[in-house]
Amino acid sequence: xxxxxVRRTFYALLVVLGVLFFLFVLFFAVTSPDDIAxxxxxxxxxxxxxxxxxxxxxxxxxxxxxxxHATDNLxxxxxxxxxxxxxxxxxxxxxxxxxxxxxxxxPSLLLTVPMFVFGLAxxxxxxxxxxxxxxxYIDRAGVLIxxxxxxxxxxxxxxFGQFLLSKVLRWFPLSGFDPEPAVVARFLALPVVIxxxxxxxxxxxFYRTLFVEEIYKDYVxxxxxxxxxxxxxxxxxxxxxxxxxxxxxxxMTIPFLFTGSLLLEAAFGIPGLGSLVVDAINANDFSTLxxxxxxxxxxxxxxxxxxxxxxTIVDPRIRLK
Amino acid sequence: xxxxxxxxxxxxxxxxxxxxxxxxxxLLALAVATFWYCRxxxxxxxALVEVFSRRRFSxxxxxxxVALALADSVSWVGGGGGEADGVLSHxxxxxxxxxxxxxxxxxYSSPLAAAEFYDKTPLVRSRGHLLGTNILGQDVLYMxxxxxxxxxxxxxxxxxxxxxxxxxxxxxxxYFGGRVxxxxxxxxxxxxxxxxxxxxxxxxxxxxxxxxxxxxxLGVTSWVSFCRLARGETMKIRELDYVVAARALxxxxxxxxxxxxxxxxxxxxxxSFVLLFSSLVLAEATLSWLGIGVSGxxxxxxxxxxxxxxxxxxxxxxxxxxxxxxxxxxxxxxRIGDALRDVLxxxxxxxxx
Numbered sequence: 027x028x029x030x031x032v033r034r035t036f037y038a039l040l041v042v043l044g045v046l047f048f049l050f051v052l053f054f055a056v057t058s059p060d061d062i063a064x065x066x067x068x069x070x071x072x073x074x075x076x077x078x079x080x081x082x083x084x085x086x087x088x089x090x091x092x093x094x095h096a097t098d099n100l101x102x103x104x105x106x107x108x109x110x111x112x113x114x115x116x117x118x119x120x121x122x123x124x125x126x127x128x129x130x131x132x133p134s135l136l137l138t139v140p141m142f143v144f145g146l147a148x149x150x151x152x153x154x155x156x157x158x159x160x161x162x163y164i165d166r167a168g169v170l171i172x173x174x175x176x177x178x179x180x181x182x183x184x185x186f187g188q189f190l191l192s193k194v195l196r197w198f199p200l201s202g203f204d205p206e207p208a209v210v211a212r213f214l215a216l217p218v219v220i221x222x223x224x225x226x227x228x229x230x231x232f233y234r235t236l237f238v239e240e241i242y243k244d245y246v247x248x249x250x251x252x253x254x255x256x257x258x259x260x261x262x263x264x265x266x267x268x269x270x271x272x273x274x275x276x277x278m279t280i281p282f283l284f285t286g287s288l289l290l291e292a293a294f295g296i297p298g299l300g301s302l303v304v305d306a307i308n309a310n311d312f313s314t315l316x317x318x319x320x321x322x323x324x325x326x327x328x329x330x331x332x333x334x335x336x337x338t339i340v341d342p343r344i345r346l347k
Numbered sequence: 348x349x350x351x352x353x354x355x356x357x358x359x360x361x362x363x364x365x366x367x368x369x370x371x372x373x374l375l376a377l378a379v380a381t382f383w384y385c386r387x388x389x390x391x392x393x394a395l396v397e398v399f400s401r402r403r404f405s406x407x408x409x410x411x412x413v414a415l416a417l418a419d420s421v422s423w424v425g426g427g428g429g430e431a432d433g434v435l436s437h438x439x440x441x442x443x444x445x446x447x448x449x450x451x452x453x454x455y456s457s458p459l460a461a462a463e464f465y466d467k468t469p470l471v472r473s474r475g476h477l478l479g480t481n482i483l484g485q486d487v488l489y490m491x492x493x494x495x496x497x498x499x500x501x502x503x504x505x506x507x508x509x510x511x512x513x514x515x516x517x518x519x520x521x522y523f524g525g526r527v528x529x530x531x532x533x534x535x536x537x538x539x540x541x542x543x544x545x546x547x548x549x550x551x552x553x554x555x556x557x558x559x560x561x562x563x564x565l566g567v568t569s570w571v572s573f574c575r576l577a578r579g580e581t582m583k584i585r586e587l588d589y590v591v592a593a594r595a596l597x598x599x600x601x602x603x604x605x606x607x608x609x610x611x612x613x614x615x616x617x618x619s620f621v622l623l624f625s626s627l628v629l630a631e632a633t634l635s636w637l638g639i640g641v642s643g644x645x646x647x648x649x650x651x652x653x654x655x656x657x658x659x660x661x662x663x664x665x666x667x668x669x670x671x672x673x674x675x676x677x678x679x680x681x682r683i684g685d686a687l688r689d690v691l692x693x694x695x696x697x698x699x700x
Binding site: 040041044045048049052053057173174176177178179181182185189193282288289292303304307308310312315316318323326 | 545546657670678685
């Protein structure tokens with residue numbers, strides 16, 4: 027068990043290094059510091075100005091390790107700083123990125139956690155309902171509606187939701203955010219509803235397949251033979267067993283709750299991490315983007331290790347692989 | 348850098364008609380080859396007929412989109428009428444361009460509008476714009492029709508990048524195992540651990556904004572899941588008797604991969620392609636909204652609604668036209684994908700995701 031955890035953690039560390047290397051290639055080798063500077067201050071900037079900008083933002087050293095600068099180069103510095111969580115300062119306005127991330131994490135979580143909880147609960151309920159009526163018109167209609175919901179881009183949900191519910195009916199504020207506990211729900215209600223609705227289609231379709239697959243297994247037939255009611259079978263047998271693949275699918279999305287939802291946050295003016303990324307795109311702020319990709323990957327990798335380890339505790343068969 | 352220059356070249360001098368049409372030609376050749384392969388193979392032909400009979404309407408809708416995309420790909424230089432659209436004399440115009448020639452207004456006009464919007468200039472085509480015009484005065488129906496080609500190009504080009512890549516690495520890793528597998532798996536887990544939307548944004552920011560770089564970025568982020576699927580399936584096939592027998596007879600690894608493994612992965616390729624396609628069109632819409640999408644796409648038309656819906660009077664026709672176009676295309680593709688999955692392989696993909 028301990029050997030497995032050590033091995034798994036070591037592999038995760040390797041992947042973290044892989045991500046860092048990939049980020050270096052992307053953000054330093056493919057787009058040279060000169061490119062970054064030109065994007066930030068304009069194509070026609072004088073060479074001295076570009077040099078000055080590179081100096082201020084710490085891009086004016088050699089890229090790769092070489093004779094004379096074995097440690098004093100961007101490659102080593104990139105690894106060193108990211109691994110010690112020294113995320114540096116924004117290329118656009120020189121604010122420490124770590125501070126921005128601390129400020130943005132709260133609003134992001136306030137949006138994504140309810141979105142996740144309600145979304146999961148609703149899609150499990152709906153898919154159980156559809157599975158209960160499998161191979162009837164209700165089932166077929168459920169699948170068709172799922173496909174209909176899936177075929178609409180998230181963007182359209184946001185635009186029409188905002189237009190209809192906020193602008194025309196005035197049920198919700200159009201956009202904005204206030205961390206005050208009394209009013210925060212007012213601002214978050216509409217984005218949460220939209221997010222739940224837009225993800226409902228694909229998850230209902232997926233979960234329904236899992237449930238229906240489970241329903242045709244032998245132990246369900248046994249349960250039915252011994253006289254258990256349909257509802258009892260669904261919640262006692264089918265739901266329990268189908269929860270394992272559902273959880274595998276769901277656990278992987280938990281790390282991304284933290285990084286927020288780009289579209290929703292930008293559309294509803296929620297100052298979370300998603301908005302941070304959108305601002306970074308608009309400002310050509312490569313250092314913030316770099317830090318956010320790294321942070322997202324790190325969360326995902328840690329989440330993956332935790333899932334794998336907890337599975338081996340729950341299910342000894344996996345440990346043997 | 349070099350990659351940068353190459354992309355710039357593809358989007359600059361080779362842009363639009365020429366470069367796009369090379370890809371369209373490739374896709375068309377691929378479609379014909381697929382059809383020919385199916386015609387030759389009894390099992391595939393039956394599957395195709397089955398899907399067609401189950402989803403007659405969806406196939407019809409998809410064919411309409413493909414036809415529109417092709418009509419917008421057939422283009423030539425000259426022929427008059429270009430001056431009215433502000434097109435330079437050496438630029439090629441497609442069938443669709445020529446059909447809607449000379450329809451540009453000054454600015455917005457609502458569907459079938461007869462009166463002037465502002466200014467005292469009368470409309471060029473009074474009551475002539477079935478879906479109105481957009482902020483630049485372009486006919487919305489025209490832009491929507493042109494979007495079909497862009498959407499199919501995004502889906503097609505990206506799949507052309509992602510699927511062969513994923514298939515190759517998945518097959519090699521699954522078949523040879525050992526070090527090769529370790530390496531491929533490591534690259535896959537590295538790419539998969541980056542949140543795909545963030546990785547997409549990072550890639551597009553780095554590669555610069557162009558149709559090709561958006562497709563390259565989408566390809567990089569989307570090949571991993573199919574690669575994993577192909578790898579797992581190859582590992583199963585590797586252990587089967589006919590592969591062992593072929594190996595014992597002295598058939599080379601390359602021949603086994605080509606003749607015994609690849610044909611058994613084709614159903615996964617087809618299903619993945621269809622599922623990938625709809626997710627790509629959705630992803631492009633998101634990118635457009637973030638301001639880094641493909642020009643002329645439906646995503647961009649939808650993204651304009653940010654401002655248009657808060658105008659007075661409300662400009663709804665632009666977003667409605669593009670929205671309906673995306674919705675209908677994706678619905679048809681998803682329905683066909685479902686039928687394909689049921690017919691070709693009811694189980695594997697559910698487990699593979």
